[in-house]
Amino acid sequence: MLEMPSEIVPKFSDSNCKHHQSEDDNTELERQLERLRKNLSSLDSNSPHSAFECLQITTKIQQITKLLESPEKSAFGCGILHEALLRIEQEFVNLLVHYKQSHVGPEITSFRSSEGNFEDLSINSFGDDLIEARNSQIEICNLSAEQSVVDLVNPLVLPTLKSIAELMFVSTYEEELIEAYVSVRMEEVDEILLKLRFEKFSIEEVLNMDWTKLNSLIKRWNWVLKLFVRVYLTSERRLIELIFGNISEGLASSCFFEISKVPMLHLMSLPDAVAIGSPKTEKLFRVLDMHETLVEMLGDVKNLYQEQTDGSILGEYREVLLRLGEFAKGILMEFRSAIQLNLSKTVPVNGTVHPITRYVMNYIQTLSAYSSTLESLLGGRNGKEEYYASVAQMLESNLESRSQFYTDEALQNLFMLNNICYMVQKVKDSDLRSIMGDNWIRLHNKRFQTYAMNYERASWSPVLSFLRDEGIYHPKSSFPSTSVLKERFKGFNSGFEEAYRVQTGWLVPNLQLRDDLRISISLKVLQAYRSFLGRYDAYLDGIRHRERYIKYSPDDLESFLLNLFEGTQRSLNYVYRR
Template structure:
């Protein structure tokens, strides 16, 4: 009686089908049946089996319909709730289970082989509507979790700091040397940070898994890309990198652009080795199990920010070639060059190939800009015009600029050797020929001289400088000042080379040669200034003491002429300037040995002849010690006059 009550129409139908199939199988076993009858029974058996399967399917569909109705009711209740589901871990777990149940129901309906069954098709459409509604909610929850759980931190990172040191030499050139992150400071576990709180990673991964398995991978990726792309762009903003077109960058004045480049270098290092590396790990944590989805999300998330950084460097690379930009372009080249291995590691597959290609292309353009800018520097040195002589015969601004400029280039020796190698020598300004082959070989044999592309270029530009200095010296009417000016400037060049790492690029032979040059100019200065004056202190034409009045007249004229000549030299050459105290002292001593000693001897021999003369101080105005003291005023750059001076 209980069995009868528990039976259903579907179950009774299945029993009938089963009994009929058993009866047919029994008949089929009768070997006396004719062949036609046997074939009829076989067809009947197949039809009964199909009818039985259809009955079972209808029973399964009925169960699916009941399950869908139940889970849909739950999901709608969640949908009407204004709070976020993942605010409660219990609700989140229940919601995921409910949505996963809908997903499995959809798979079951899709697997049923009931073509053209309108009831099943309608039920499948209903299932997809519920699934779509749930996926939209999951997408919203996914974005919300990503956004609300971003970690805030300062842009400065302990492994990636920039230290700037202002180097100012003789006020001729100012340059901020920014410490580069070399390859040994590349991406490491210590540099990677959590971009979102670690405790929500399982939730994000769970949502992603369900959306992807439900074939909503595009929606999941879009939610991730949109949220994280904004976060990365915000990081760039905290690094003070504003969005600018290439045209806008090229219109910025150099002072502002110089600061922007320093910010770019810092941002490029931090962004690549901290933010991008961390973003890749976050992608791996959420999408690591899903093949191409993982690199696709990472590339799409990061490409806008990376291209913004590269766009700035491209604007610098194609901008106007100006010598003052060279150090900054070299900095950018070295930063990008150091980061290339990291970028290759971050974008190893075809999805990121265009980013790697762009980085390599911009690095090439920066290299071309370095070579072009250095060529402009050489041309500027050779063509630097002067229409008036440099005051006081001191060290010309161009000399200071060039020597300090090339001194700072030493820090970029490896990079410049790489970029200048093979560069067309004919494109450079060569106002003075380079060393001949014998001299080159002799220098190469010296351990103090490095025969490299950079060494050739540095020596070349100093030759151009020397040629320009000779042209500037010709502007002086005074021949002695011409030699004085060249002595000053060549001595400065020698000291710059001797006192720095430039020595390795120029060699001891260059130093010896230029020491000889400035000494020759010092000797020529002394001859041009003092030879005619010293001629007045010779004995020719003057008789011994006690001679006639004609001899006294000549002697008086000699003293008078000497006084006038010395006073004129004093007046002019106290205004001449030697900055280097050692050179100034050496030249004073050299002049003193010649002039003071000659005057002392002349005075000792002939002063007594004028003892009887009235107003002798009109002729013998100075003692030898006076001259010695007055020479101490020479080359100080402050013009004086003995006519208004008090006797010392």
Template sequence: MGDYDSMIPELKGEENLIAAAKHIVKALGSNKNLTVDARKILAELGTQLSTMTAVNETKDDGTSEIEDLLHSVEEKIMRWEEDQSKIWDSGQEEASEYLIAAGEAQKLTERLESLCLNKDDDEYVLLQRAHNILQKAMERLEEEFRHMLVENRQPFEPEHVSFRSNEEDVVDEVSIISFGDESVEDSLQRDRDSVSRASEEYIIDLIQPDLIPDLRCIKNLMFNSNYDQECYQAYTSVRRDALDECLSILEMEKLSIEDVLKMEWGSLNSKIKRWVRTMKIFVRVYLASEKWLSDQIFGELGPVNLVCFVEASKASMFQLLNFAEAMSIGPHQPEKLSRILDMYEVFADLLPDIDTLYSDEAGSSVRKECHEVLRRLGESVRATILEFKKAIASNASANPFAGGGIHPLTRYVMNYIKILTDYSETLNLLLKDHDEEYPSLLSPDMSPTAEEESKSGSSLRRISPMSSHLLSIASILESSLDEKSKLYKDPSLQHFFLMNNVYYMAQKVKGSELRDIFGDEWIRKHNWKFQQHAMNYERASWSSILSLLKDERFQNPGSNSISKTLLKERIRSFYLAFEEIYKAQTAWLIPDLQLREDLRISTSLKVIQAYRTFVGRFGNHVSDKHIKYSADDLESYLLDLFEGSPKSLQNSHRR
């Protein structure tokens, strides 16, 4: 075959190699000694070489066209590399031209990649050049995309968003933790926003609406150019910062669990109320609007859209969840219960919205954490109720409560359980199947009357889980009050104290939603209880003094004459005892005006009637100077009792 070497011209490059191969095929084909099969093979090889020549000629023309287009695109792209201003700030025409140029760079890159080039091809150099131009264009578009999202954000003004709310009446609230025998603190202010059950969402424009089409165009071009990660990261970082700013506007600080646990109750109470309000606005307004914005820009991309929303918002959501989790951890102080219930209710109300916003796998971590935090808040509610009962039972006092009035513990507990009726639906849900310690049937002292039995056909009526716990709390309170009453040395003051407190409990139940929970039978029983204590007070206070005025013969021994000495001593003893009672019981207090008036009247009827009878029968046996007070004087003095302001009659003169 060495003779064929002279037939191959000195050619270079791909075209020369093809020409040389064709020359060899032609020379071999003229050899008459070749077999038929060999000739067939050489014929096919010649056809393929001719095709390669035609393709190469076509490629030469295409390369020239691509190079010209690439040069034009490069000029347009690089012109903006030297300009520090923003393309979209220069007008829609400039922006459209840049988008077209970037789109052409992407198409030229794809066209060159389809040629399956080798590194030694001239076209490969063009491909590298196209990649560089496309990269420049994508970097610039990412910068423009980010700039447009940042600079065209709409201001968010939460005060313009209104939710249905209802200001509750202010009630007394005293911290059990601060109870002391000398405590005179009566109340703290409480204002609870009722949790809105509204399901409506408030969609607002988070950026200028007329920029959405441009943002969508940039997104499409970047995704088509395999710069989807850059686009996605630019969007999520900007929107993540926007959501952080939203929480800042709503005054939600970034607090660790340790920060929350160390916080004083006054400050924490304020932050809980702010959290409740923020959650409603953040989920129903801001997150709903954020999801809508993401849908507008990335909607047709399916799962990518949800990933963008989740990645942009989950940090802010976890910040809010972190606060709720800290509250659920404890300590389970009683004053926190209504606030934790507020958190639970608003969270439970928003959970369907959250599940919808964070649907599919992308949002599963947020969904799961929300459900877990809600569960922990529910556990915290149950634990706090049990701690509340323990706090009441263990609220021991070293000294009796001054004046025998309504103990701060009584005020606190009764107002506390009244507040809990606002959460009846939630408490019944949370306490259901969790009250093994307290059965869901009425306790023996709550058995219905015979009339109720005949109507119901049952000796016991079922009550709700919440009712069972509230009745239990009231019972624990009564036991605590009984123990506190024993601190008084004076039996009359023991009954006076219990009369005041049981009356307060009965009136609190009678005049509120607690009536439906405790029932009329409970009210009747406690009305009877406080009346018994009132009777026992009168008996202990006045029986001995009234015995001095009994209708007896003050006779001298051995005669039927009246002993004026004995009579004077009896009158003097009565006055001394009355003055002693007056001095003591003017310092005692009955806060309820009606109860105070009723007890004064009842006492006056007994004392004044006995005194009038005594003076009328025996007054003419002693001189006027021994009758220190008239019946009217005593009646007037009795009106000074139970005011909580000690007075003395020891040195006073007859009026």
């Protein structure tokens, strides 16, 4: 291991040359310079101690050169000093290269962008599962500046690097020093991005990129930006301050800006390119992820570039953040507009929840995870709540229009019942409740009850109308008409069988709603049937084919009603009561 003194601070003399030096003295100084030059050229650059020895020799050369009196002798000394400074510049570079520590190991490069879990969020692709759009939590997100700093160069060589920098600075070789340092560290920064597997793409390439690939790229970008800024740039700034901080704060800031400006502007180019693309709804969550990352990292970027005089990087960062926010708002408006305009005549034949309902509710449920970001984009909490309410209203209007494509009034109401039930349940069981509010839930529960009542009236009132007492008795007689009773029972049987055939094919996916509807129908149908049967079945005793009229017992009907709303059509035409 390289062993260096804990601190190397050469003393650079600023004293004037003595006015009365003898020629012998100057000659002796020249001989010393020649010996030092030979010693310098004999140093093995591969030796771990060569930089330290080179620093000692160059320091002596610099001190002796200042003692030379005559212009000719001084020029001779300056020539040797120039050679020494070129050599020590190379030693400076060698130390930076040979003792670098990138800290990019398997745990850093093993980021998984979940390409296998890619979500298609287009308006034409619907799913009932909650859209998993949140970016994976990254441990680096929670690191403080102190925790995230790493040693980019072995600490053992830092005293030597610092001393070489001081020597070159007082020797007015600061431009060469900066150029050498920036060149080495820029290569290292490029290597870091390469190890993080973040490719460089032009704006045109991003705009023409397949969404699956762009989706994956954005996920990686969120991870890379946080890691790059909070670990590598923070550590880069610290390294620069350790080497150059005591020399000149301006020099340190200038070095850092030169090293970091290209990769930072490159990282900014991706959100900038995304923000000028088409505002498709499937992009929203990735755009919000990028926006949240930029907001989260703004403080870190400010700290790194607060001393930058032209403010170009911080200014570009803020501009990209602003453009991305406007783009996200555009997608939000596009999403709402897409609901309004999606009016195809396709409806589920069984009256179940429409795919657009599942899509919209899952979409805004996932959107609720970005609550604070939405408030900043939509003008505060009120703006956010108004947006959600308007989306829900657009969806309801869309569903109302679609329900008219059913010719059966009962199915129209069942369709709306299913969809409103789905909407209410999604709001009640998620963070949407805190956004939509309990008043919205109460209002839609009332609408829910109205649709349920309209459904029962449209579907079962015609069946139950056969069980009324009006018109059964002969005029001026206390006995019911047998023929009317036959027709009434036949009409009920036929109506019930048709309702059963049709409504077993209808689907109510919510199990609680399905049970509630069955219970409600059973109470009405069985109560009316038992009462009617109890009053009149005795009047059909003894008639031929009595089983054709009183085909079903109340228990039969109760059993049959349990088959409703399962989406599999059945028939009772073959069933006879034995």
